[in-house]
Amino acid sequence: MVTLVETRHRLTADDAESMDVGTLAMLGMLRRDVRRSSAAPLIYGRRGVYAVVVPDAMDVQAYAVDSAVHLLLMLSRVGRVPDFKVIGVDNGGWTSEFDSRRGSGALRALQRLQTRFRRIIFVGKLDDFSNLHVDVRAMMDGDVTMSERPHIEHLRGAMISVFGAVVTSADVVEAYRGDVELWSACMAQRTYLRDALTRMIAVLDAREHEAAREILKTATAAVPTVDLSETPTLDEMHGLGEAGEWARQLIEDLAAYGRGELPWSEIDRGALLSGPPGSGKTTFARSLAKSAGVRLIATSVTNWMSPAKGDGSFGPCVREMKRSFSDAAKSAPCVLFIDEIDAIGTRGETDKNSRWMHDFCNALLECVDGFEQRVGVVVVGATNYPDDVDPALRRSGRLDRHIRIPLPDAEARVAIMRWYLRGVADDLDLSPLVNRTNGLSGADLEKACRGARRRARRDGNRAVTIDDIAAELPAVRPVSAAASRIYAVHEAGHAVVAQLLGGAEIVDVSIVRELLVDVEAQPGGGLSRADYQPGNLSREQLIDEITVLLGGIAAEEVVLGRRYTGSGGHPQSDLARATSIAAGLHGTHGLGRQLTLVGLLSDDAQLMLRHPDVRRAVEETLQGCLARARNLVTEHRDAIDDIAERLVEHGRVSGSEIAEIVDRQLRLRLITH
Structure with a gap:
C-alpha cells in the first residue's frame, strides 16, 4: 500500500520542473481521467x-500517485498555490478518524478539515474505500477511477517536457510495455535523453526484452552529428578575444553542470556570433563543441528553406526547423549551430514576403523559447550582419550573448597558418608572410595553406616552403611613396597621443609595405599595445581612448593639411571604434549628461545612435576628442615627424623608441621654455 503524506501543501510551478518522466506521464493521465x-x-x-x-x-x-495528485491540484485553475489535503491508506487502513473500524466521530473530523482546506482528496484502491467510514463516503462530492496506465501520448508529452525530444510514437509503444516504473527510474530529471535511453537498454538487456532493446538502440543512434576530429580546440585557435573568454567560461559551466554543481538555469543557453565572412564563426562553433566534449548539430536557415526539403511552402520549412531542434535535444549534450540566421529577417519588414517571414520568425522564436528549460543544448546562431537579426531573437533568454569574431591580427594569422601546415612545415619561419596576409580571413588562410600543401605534395611530397605559401596568397602591389607617407603620419599620430595620455604600454607601431590587389578597406598600419582590455573604465579613460583613436585623423590634418578615407568605412576602423565607445559612454554606461539607459553592451552602436539625444552627445564627444588630439599633435609636431620618418624608412618603430622620442621632445620643451 502507498503511504500518502497528510499536509497542507503549497506548491509553485517550479515543482513541475523537478518531476521525472513517469510522474509527469501519470499527471497527464490523471488530469484526463478527472x-x-x-x-x-x-x-x-x-x-x-x-x-x-x-x-x-x-x-x-512506482507511479508516485501522491506527487501526481499534488501536481494536478497545483496546475488547476485556482491560482498557483491552492490549499488542499491528500489522505491515503497507511499500513493497510485509513487514519484513525476515518477508518470504519475506529468508531464514530469521522464526520466531525472531516468538518474540521473542511474549515482549513479547500479540497480534501482520499486516495486508495477500491477495497480500501470499503474500509472508509460510512459517514465520510456519504460526504463525497465526486470520484474518479484512474486508468491502469498512462496513454502513450502522455508519456510522449512527459518526455518532451523533460528532454525536449522523444522517440517516435511507434517506437515508444513497442518499447514501453506498460512499465512506467522503468521510465521513471531511467529518465530522472537532470539527465540527457540519450543517456536515459542507454540506461534503459541496459535494464532491458537484463530482462531479455530483445525487440524493445533494439528499438531503443536505433533511437540513440538516429541523429547524425558533425565529425570534429580535424577541428582545432580552443587552445589551438588564436585571435578570438571575447569569443574565447565566453567559450571557456561556458565549458567550465557545462562541466560543473555535469558534476551536479550548477543548475542548468545558470548556464548560457544561447549566443549570436557575428563577424566578417570567413572570420571563423563556423570553426569557432566546432571548436567550442570539441573543447567541451559535446556533439555538434549544424544547420542553417537556408537548409530549412531549401526546396529540396519540400515545395518551399511554410509547413515543410517549419518542419525542417523543428527537426533540427528535436535532433539537438536527442543528441544532448550538444551545440546546435544555426548559420545565416539573419536570413530570416526581421518582423518589421514590409515587402511582399513579409507575412511569410514574420510567421517563420515566430516559429523560430517558439523553438528557441522552448529550449530555455531543456537540458543540455546550447543554441549558437551566426551572421555576417547582426543588425539584420530580429531584436526579439537577441533578447534575454534567447540568443542573448552577442559575440563578435574579428578578422585575425598578425599573431593570429601566423598561428592559423601554423595549424593548417602542421606536420609539413613545423619549423618554417612564417613572419615574412605577415604583411602579405594582412586583411585575410581564417578561411582565406586555410585555402592558401591547402594550396601550398598540394604544391609540395605534387612536387615529390617535399616539405612546404615560403614560396609555396606565397604563390597561393592573393596578389599584392607595393605601397607608393606618397601612400607610405600618409600611413606613417597617421600611425605616428596614434603613437604620440597614446604615449602622452598613458594607459596600456605601447609594443610598437608599424605600416604596411604591400597591399592586396582587389581587396578594399585594408589597414595601412597599426598601433599595438600590451594587454589593452577595455573593462571597468572611468569616463576619463574612455575619453582618452577615443582621443587616441582620433590621433591619426588629427595628425593628417596638422601635418598633411587634409583628411583621408582610411580612418573610416569598415567596422574595425578608427571612426567606428571611437563611435562605439562614445555611444556606450552616453547610451549604456550613464557617463554622459543623462543616466537614461538607451542600449546594452551587446547592442550595436548604430542602434543607440538612432536615439537623437545620444547621437548629438556622441558627435559632441567625438568633436571634443578630435580637438584635444589636434592640440596634442600640434604641440608635439617634432615627435610626429621623427616617428613618421622612421616608419617610412623601417616600417616599424618599437614602443621604447616611441617613449624615447616623446620624452626627448618634452625635455627640450622644458629647456626652451
Whole structure:
C-alpha cells in the first residue's frame, strides 16, 4: 500500500520542473481521467471531498500517485498555490478518524478539515474505500477511477517536457510495455535523453526484452552529428578575444553542470556570433563543441528553406526547423549551430514576403523559447550582419550573448597558418608572410595553406616552403611613396597621443609595405599595445581612448593639411571604434549628461545612435576628442615627424623608441621654455 503524506501543501510551478518522466506521464493521465469523471470540479477550484480510486493492477508506489495528485491540484485553475489535503491508506487502513473500524466521530473530523482546506482528496484502491467510514463516503462530492496506465501520448508529452525530444510514437509503444516504473527510474530529471535511453537498454538487456532493446538502440543512434576530429580546440585557435573568454567560461559551466554543481538555469543557453565572412564563426562553433566534449548539430536557415526539403511552402520549412531542434535535444549534450540566421529577417519588414517571414520568425522564436528549460543544448546562431537579426531573437533568454569574431591580427594569422601546415612545415619561419596576409580571413588562410600543401605534395611530397605559401596568397602591389607617407603620419599620430595620455604600454607601431590587389578597406598600419582590455573604465579613460583613436585623423590634418578615407568605412576602423565607445559612454554606461539607459553592451552602436539625444552627445564627444588630439599633435609636431620618418624608412618603430622620442621632445620643451 502507498503511504500518502497528510499536509497542507503549497506548491509553485517550479515543482513541475523537478518531476521525472513517469510522474509527469501519470499527471497527464490523471488530469484526463478527472475531467471525464464526477470529480471534475476539483480541478476547477470547487470546494468538496473527492475520491481517487487506484486500480488493483497498478503499482501505486512506482507511479508516485501522491506527487501526481499534488501536481494536478497545483496546475488547476485556482491560482498557483491552492490549499488542499491528500489522505491515503497507511499500513493497510485509513487514519484513525476515518477508518470504519475506529468508531464514530469521522464526520466531525472531516468538518474540521473542511474549515482549513479547500479540497480534501482520499486516495486508495477500491477495497480500501470499503474500509472508509460510512459517514465520510456519504460526504463525497465526486470520484474518479484512474486508468491502469498512462496513454502513450502522455508519456510522449512527459518526455518532451523533460528532454525536449522523444522517440517516435511507434517506437515508444513497442518499447514501453506498460512499465512506467522503468521510465521513471531511467529518465530522472537532470539527465540527457540519450543517456536515459542507454540506461534503459541496459535494464532491458537484463530482462531479455530483445525487440524493445533494439528499438531503443536505433533511437540513440538516429541523429547524425558533425565529425570534429580535424577541428582545432580552443587552445589551438588564436585571435578570438571575447569569443574565447565566453567559450571557456561556458565549458567550465557545462562541466560543473555535469558534476551536479550548477543548475542548468545558470548556464548560457544561447549566443549570436557575428563577424566578417570567413572570420571563423563556423570553426569557432566546432571548436567550442570539441573543447567541451559535446556533439555538434549544424544547420542553417537556408537548409530549412531549401526546396529540396519540400515545395518551399511554410509547413515543410517549419518542419525542417523543428527537426533540427528535436535532433539537438536527442543528441544532448550538444551545440546546435544555426548559420545565416539573419536570413530570416526581421518582423518589421514590409515587402511582399513579409507575412511569410514574420510567421517563420515566430516559429523560430517558439523553438528557441522552448529550449530555455531543456537540458543540455546550447543554441549558437551566426551572421555576417547582426543588425539584420530580429531584436526579439537577441533578447534575454534567447540568443542573448552577442559575440563578435574579428578578422585575425598578425599573431593570429601566423598561428592559423601554423595549424593548417602542421606536420609539413613545423619549423618554417612564417613572419615574412605577415604583411602579405594582412586583411585575410581564417578561411582565406586555410585555402592558401591547402594550396601550398598540394604544391609540395605534387612536387615529390617535399616539405612546404615560403614560396609555396606565397604563390597561393592573393596578389599584392607595393605601397607608393606618397601612400607610405600618409600611413606613417597617421600611425605616428596614434603613437604620440597614446604615449602622452598613458594607459596600456605601447609594443610598437608599424605600416604596411604591400597591399592586396582587389581587396578594399585594408589597414595601412597599426598601433599595438600590451594587454589593452577595455573593462571597468572611468569616463576619463574612455575619453582618452577615443582621443587616441582620433590621433591619426588629427595628425593628417596638422601635418598633411587634409583628411583621408582610411580612418573610416569598415567596422574595425578608427571612426567606428571611437563611435562605439562614445555611444556606450552616453547610451549604456550613464557617463554622459543623462543616466537614461538607451542600449546594452551587446547592442550595436548604430542602434543607440538612432536615439537623437545620444547621437548629438556622441558627435559632441567625438568633436571634443578630435580637438584635444589636434592640440596634442600640434604641440608635439617634432615627435610626429621623427616617428613618421622612421616608419617610412623601417616600417616599424618599437614602443621604447616611441617613449624615447616623446620624452626627448618634452625635455627640450622644458629647456626652451
